[in-house]
Amino acid sequence: MENDIILSLEHIMKIYLNGTVANEDVSFSLRRGEVHALLGENGAGKSTLMKILYGIENPTEGKIILKGRETTIKNSKEAISMGIGMVHQHFMLVPSLTAAENIVLGAVPKKWGIFIDKRTAVKEAEEIASTYHFNINVNEKVKNLSVGLKQKVEILKALYRGAEILIMDEPTAVLTPQETDELFVQLEKLKENGHTIIFISHKLDEIKQICDRATIMRRGRSMGTYEVSKISVEEMSRLMVGSELHTELKKSDDALGEVKVRVRDLQACDPLGVHKIQGIGFDVKGGEILGIAGVEGNGQAEVVEILTGLYKNYTGQVEISGQDTAPLSVKQIRKLRLSHIPEDRMQSGCAPSLSILDNLFSNQYDGSEYSGKYMLNRERMESRAEELREEYLIKCESCRQNVGMLSGGNIQKVIAARELSTEPVIIVANQPTRGVDIGASQFIRKRLIDYRNKGAAVILVSADLSELLSLSDRIAVMYKGKITGMFSETEGLKEEVIGQYMLGILHQKEAGGVES
Amino acid sequence: MINTKNFTVFRRVFSVFIALLCSFVIIFLVSEEPVFAIVQLVTGPLRSVRNMSNVIETMIPLIFTGTGVCIMFSANQMNLACEGSFHLGGLVAAMCAIMLGLPPFISPVIAVAAAGICGAFYTSIPAVLKIKTGATELVSSLMLNYISLWLATYLMMRFIRDPGVGAASLPIPDSAALHALISGTRIHIGVIVAIGAAVLGELFLYRTKAGYEIRLVGENEAFARYSGINVVKVIFLSQLIGGLIAGIGGGIEILGPIYSRFSWTSLLGYGWDAVIICTLVKKKPLYTIPAALFLAYLRTGASIMARTTDVTLEIVQITQGIIIMLAVAEKFLEGYRMKLVEKEAKDNLKKGEVL
Numbered sequence: 001m002e003n004d005i006i007l008s009l010e011h012i013m014k015i016y017l018n019g020t021v022a023n024e025d026v027s028f029s030l031r032r033g034e035v036h037a038l039l040g041e042n043g044a045g046k047s048t049l050m051k052i053l054y055g056i057e058n059p060t061e062g063k064i065i066l067k068g069r070e071t072t073i074k075n076s077k078e079a080i081s082m083g084i085g086m087v088h089q090h091f092m093l094v095p096s097l098t099a100a101e102n103i104v105l106g107a108v109p110k111k112w113g114i115f116i117d118k119r120t121a122v123k124e125a126e127e128i129a130s131t132y133h134f135n136i137n138v139n140e141k142v143k144n145l146s147v148g149l150k151q152k153v154e155i156l157k158a159l160y161r162g163a164e165i166l167i168m169d170e171p172t173a174v175l176t177p178q179e180t181d182e183l184f185v186q187l188e189k190l191k192e193n194g195h196t197i198i199f200i201s202h203k204l205d206e207i208k209q210i211c212d213r214a215t216i217m218r219r220g221r222s223m224g225t226y227e228v229s230k231i232s233v234e235e236m237s238r239l240m241v242g243s244e245l246h247t248e249l250k251k252s253d254d255a256l257g258e259v260k261v262r263v264r265d266l267q268a269c270d271p272l273g274v275h276k277i278q279g280i281g282f283d284v285k286g287g288e289i290l291g292i293a294g295v296e297g298n299g300q301a302e303v304v305e306i307l308t309g310l311y312k313n314y315t316g317q318v319e320i321s322g323q324d325t326a327p328l329s330v331k332q333i334r335k336l337r338l339s340h341i342p343e344d345r346m347q348s349g350c351a352p353s354l355s356i357l358d359n360l361f362s363n364q365y366d367g368s369e370y371s372g373k374y375m376l377n378r379e380r381m382e383s384r385a386e387e388l389r390e391e392y393l394i395k396c397e398s399c400r401q402n403v404g405m406l407s408g409g410n411i412q413k414v415i416a417a418r419e420l421s422t423e424p425v426i427i428v429a430n431q432p433t434r435g436v437d438i439g440a441s442q443f444i445r446k447r448l449i450d451y452r453n454k455g456a457a458v459i460l461v462s463a464d465l466s467e468l469l470s471l472s473d474r475i476a477v478m479y480k481g482k483i484t485g486m487f488s489e490t491e492g493l494k495e496e497v498i499g500q501y502m503l504g505i506l507h508q509k510e511a512g513g514v515e516s
Numbered sequence: 517m518i519n520t521k522n523f524t525v526f527r528r529v530f531s532v533f534i535a536l537l538c539s540f541v542i543i544f545l546v547s548e549e550p551v552f553a554i555v556q557l558v559t560g561p562l563r564s565v566r567n568m569s570n571v572i573e574t575m576i577p578l579i580f581t582g583t584g585v586c587i588m589f590s591a592n593q594m595n596l597a598c599e600g601s602f603h604l605g606g607l608v609a610a611m612c613a614i615m616l617g618l619p620p621f622i623s624p625v626i627a628v629a630a631a632g633i634c635g636a637f638y639t640s641i642p643a644v645l646k647i648k649t650g651a652t653e654l655v656s657s658l659m660l661n662y663i664s665l666w667l668a669t670y671l672m673m674r675f676i677r678d679p680g681v682g683a684a685s686l687p688i689p690d691s692a693a694l695h696a697l698i699s700g701t702r703i704h705i706g707v708i709v710a711i712g713a714a715v716l717g718e719l720f721l722y723r724t725k726a727g728y729e730i731r732l733v734g735e736n737e738a739f740a741r742y743s744g745i746n747v748v749k750v751i752f753l754s755q756l757i758g759g760l761i762a763g764i765g766g767g768i769e770i771l772g773p774i775y776s777r778f779s780w781t782s783l784l785g786y787g788w789d790a791v792i793i794c795t796l797v798k799k800k801p802l803y804t805i806p807a808a809l810f811l812a813y814l815r816t817g818a819s820i821m822a823r824t825t826d827v828t829l830e831i832v833q834i835t836q837g838i839i840i841m842l843a844v845a846e847k848f849l850e851g852y853r854m855k856l857v858e859k860e861a862k863d864n865l866k867k868g869e870v871l
Binding site: 308334340347353362366374378 | 520724725726728731732735736738739740741742743744746850853854857858860861862864865
């Protein structure tokens with residue numbers, strides 16, 4: 001039974017309507033009962049391949065062979081009926097319903113054919129949770145669950161609908177190290193129960209830890225399938241990136257400058273009156289990077305919005321370059337030479353239907369360099385856009401192309417080019433490398449370090465702990481709107497330790513204040 | 517050669533072609549003499565100087581409202597009050613011309629300026645209501661159009677009614693009237709002003725700071741706010757300018773040689789037509805000129821056909837309706853586009869160009 005192939009994809013090609021070739025020629029096969037890693041940079045085509053398997057996208061060319069028979073999968077409903085389940089990176093759950101209701105959603109047990117049978121739903125949800133040893137209260141509303149538990153609900157939902165093959169799209173991206181360990185124990189159990197798991201990731205150590213085989217993808221092609229035990233991390237990385245990437249990020253040891261960002265006793269509620277920030281204070285000096293860690297939703301986003309002037313409903317003191325920001329507009333704060341790389345590049349970082357050119361100047365079009373009193377200087381904008389395109393390695397046909405036509409990594413480069421080309425003194429970067437390929441990530445990280453070395457104050461919010469550890473001079477951990485840990489030395493600091501602060505297991509007494 | 521770059525233009529032209537084809541089919545179904553009717557529709561406007569003049573006359577108000585709507589819609593505001601701005605613009609220009617008794621040259625300039633200001637005021641109402649109260653501009657502007665009709669009728673009856681005729685104003689004095697530029701036609705100075713407005717509108721949207729701000733706000737408001745743009749101010753300004761152009765259009769229309777008095781007792785529909793034009797040209801003011809010319813040609817052709825055959829004028833409405841439906845149908849011809857995309861992508865792969 002060991003070599004029993006349950007599924008194989010042959011010569012898959014996928015071209016999107018915007019002309020992107022996401023999969024050029026990909027083949028891979030899955031043995032029953034294995035954990036199979038799909039490994040590659042962002043933009044390598046992993047997600048597209050899985051969308052094809054789950055019926056969300058149709059392949060342009062190629063064959064899907066499931067249990068020895070060639071099939072087409074037209075939509076996700078068909079995929080589910082064939083025993084394929086997917087655990088999305090961004091959970092597809094209804095927050096106001098209970099865990100049990102979410103688990104049975106789409107295959108709800110009914111009474112007399114029309115009424116929802118809640119009791120059976122709860123019973124069945126509990127049964128399936130106990131079968132797989134998932135420790136979860138199914139009567140709790142999903143919105144009250146932690147990220148780790150939400151993911152369990154998502155897995156149970158797939159299992160409830162009879163998934164034999166489980167696709168997990170970067171399941172550890174949102175988890176703390178402790179939650180990741182727990183997930184791996186669960187995956188082992190699923191494997192024992194005969195389930196086959198496709199594990200999408202670009203974290204090599206995790207793949208070493210949990211996976212049996214790995215298919216490595218690069219630029220829409222498969223670079224081969226390997227037994228994980230027989231391939232080194234270095235070799236995997238080389239296949240994934242193409243060349244060994246060892247850009248050493250050099251930090252200079254110059255003396256710190258003066259305080260550029262000063263926050264005292266900050267408190268804020270969201271528009272619904274929920275306390276998001278409960279009394280925090282910190283300083284950031286010129287020439288240092290302050291990393292902010294935390295599970296998403298613990299107040300980091302609010303801190304960024306307040307610093308950049310987008311959210312005004314707060315109490316306490318926020319000073320940028322010595323000026324109180326309370327009365328200042330976003331534009332006035334930006335005039336203090338603050339740059340902001342936003343968390344969600346599509347929502348607020350760009351206008352997809354405008355050209356690259358138009359997107360490159362939204363923060364500086366009204367400066368004397370690019371405009372007079374009323375008119376824009378298009379010629380100067382165009383020549384500057386060409387310079388930025390070369391400097392930031394933006395891959396496009398021309399700067400007149402719409403930003404929406406570019407890949408995620410290239411859109412992020414456009415945003416970085418815009419925000420980092422204005423010689424900023426303060427940089428607020430929120431998840432600057434999320435969903436960006438390794439090359440572009442390294443590029444953006446190097447830029448942040450460069451500015452730090454030039455004396456800028458940088459605030460870096462990131463879910464990627466290794467990124468935080470390698471870039472930051474100091475790290476603050478946020479939990480429930482407070483700074484629960486402040487580490488002024490990142491050398492030797494372990495991800496696990498930060499993880500415990502992120503979960504609220506540990507906290508420093510004086511972290512919320514400012515160390516002298 | 518059709519490729520992925522000119523595909524959008526191709527789809528627009530193809531939509532127009534299909535719409536015309538549908539109209540021809542309908543003509544064949546309803547008419548006793550379908551071939552003659554179609555010939556009238558297609559070649560009628562070219563057959564005499566007067567007919568050609570009719571095309572140009574009809575084009576003028578369409579360019580004004582089309583440009584106004586392009587600017588208003590660029591800020592992503594579905595404000596339809598252009599119709600009311602045009603209507604009130606006409607009334608205000610007529611009132612100024614009749615009541616102020618200004619000398620030639622000054623009189624039309626003042627009248628048209630007043631019309632523009634009034635139009636700007638009118639389209640800014642839905643914007644203010646939206647900013648202050650959150651009322652959807654689509655609904656409030658639609659309702660305002662009815663108000664503009666009856667307000668204009670009331671003001672006309674109250675202040676400038678000619679007791680000798682029914683529901684019409686006193687004649688517009690010669691000192692304010694815009695005369696025909698070419699004898700034997702009714703083409704007036706408005707054609708130059710209209711083309712100027714479209715060109716300036718294009719420059720405004722794509723070459724000025726304010727225009728850039730409007731486009732940013734229109735394409736992604738959150739992005740504009742994040743960039744530090746005062747979104748409220750930009751929305752207000754865009755609606756003001758759109759209404760200004762529509763109001764000027766109304767003023768010029770009433771002072772032109774087509775009308776001798778203010779006698780609009782129903783909405784003329786140029787605001788609606790402007791939405792059609794704006795959709796066709798994808799909010800590019802410069803292209804309103806050919807789009808307005810096309811629409812004007814179609815209308816003139818249809819009215820000639822209606823006069824000379826048994827097919828009614830309303831056939832144009834069907835043609836317009838189909839054009840708009842196909843123009844806004846994003847997925848129309850998508851299969852064909854996908855094929856083009858695949859072919860080009862595969863060619864690029866062969867050449868080894870990977871973007």
